[in-house]
Amino acid sequence: MNRHPALILAVHGTRRPHGTAIAHSLALRVAEITRQPTHLAFADVLTPTVGDVAAATPGPLVVVPAFLASGYHVRTDLPEQLAHAGRADAVLTPALGHHPALTDAAVRRLTQAGYRPGDAVVLACAGTSDPRAKAELHTAARALATRLGTPVTCSYIATGTPTVADQVQRLRAQGHQRVAIASWLLAPGLFHDRLARCGADVVAAPLCPDPGIAHAVAERYRRAAIPQPV
Template identity: 60%
Template sequence: MTPTLLLAVHGTRDPRGTAAARALARRVAHRTGAPVRLGFADVRGPDVGEAAAAIDGPIVVVPAFLAAGYHVGVDIPAQLERAGRADALLTSALGGDDLLIAAAAHRLHQAGWRPGDAVVLAAAGSSDSGALDQVADAAGRLGRVLGTRVPAGYITTATPSVPDAVARARRHPGQRVAIASWLLAPGLFHRRLAQAGADLVAAPLCPDDGVVAAVAARYHAAALTTAAT
């Protein structure tokens, strides 16, 4: 039996963010040929557990998160357990995938970045040190793609803040600073970046094809594991 792909996203009150999540689910369904459902880890429903409870048969849960913080490590597994679907196979978050690094670079080029511009990678932030390490790793890898040092800045919780990181990156008065968005969808966090003092801000990663491919790759790998058991 083909496992259902349950796409777990954060959730937002911004209708554009919800529309981006639904569009991602549709594109993943088209790419994989699998049944795809959407569940929200926070803010709105159905939560991941509620969505899982409505599915018959095997489930692969792919968390559309850029780091494995609280939601991926604690919240989503707890929602699945409460719903009686602790049998669902939970994949890793998306942030460690080279496809997303390429997507961030692509978005930055679309925003007008050019060699010589300083870059800050703007992430949501977390109190989880492991999640922050993953963001720092992503910033380093993006820097290697772009050929320049890329520090991370955080929109909430962690330091440095994005405005502080932008100010530090501006090495002289004429220096342009670009923000690479380590965010999947539009919403409050991305809107805040417009006030961070940068000269240009890249769009969120969705609906870049790299995000679709990263979700599909995790699903296919997990589905093979499910079929072998």
């Protein structure tokens, strides 16, 4: 008998079939690692919603938000969905962004795309108006800079300044011959498509389906589901 809490993997949702397929693949990989049934649910755009799945899932419940910062969905939307579903008892883990496996994945993606030591690096984030989430994105940029041994600028695709395109242009004006964009996005979609038009020499692929992402989700789940030694 399975005594561990059920696992809901909460993703944003996209109208791009490829992005949805990647989300399903991530859920399958997490289930393989944790050996627990993993229920995929969407915070926005698609169904079933996190609230739908939580209401239909009996017993203890852990929700892992596959988000790169703790913005609106993590801080407000998901707790509200769980409360409306009568599952305020569910454990909502931290977002994935601080997990070192994501920095590792960003380095691998950047290298695979053709990054060379000496390239100027821009971390491309979707963007947020939440100051706390923005601080988390800057923390991610500093972690990537430490790994690469070079400055990394946090820039935005949809919300916030500097935009990725403006930052690439600024680095060119400063004399950088090559500029590389590290993608701080989980899956392909409209936001990642925009990066191809930003004028960089290298554009890394989104973080998924790098295997490190599934391991980060699994670790978030285990820390919430299994009592940790004091």
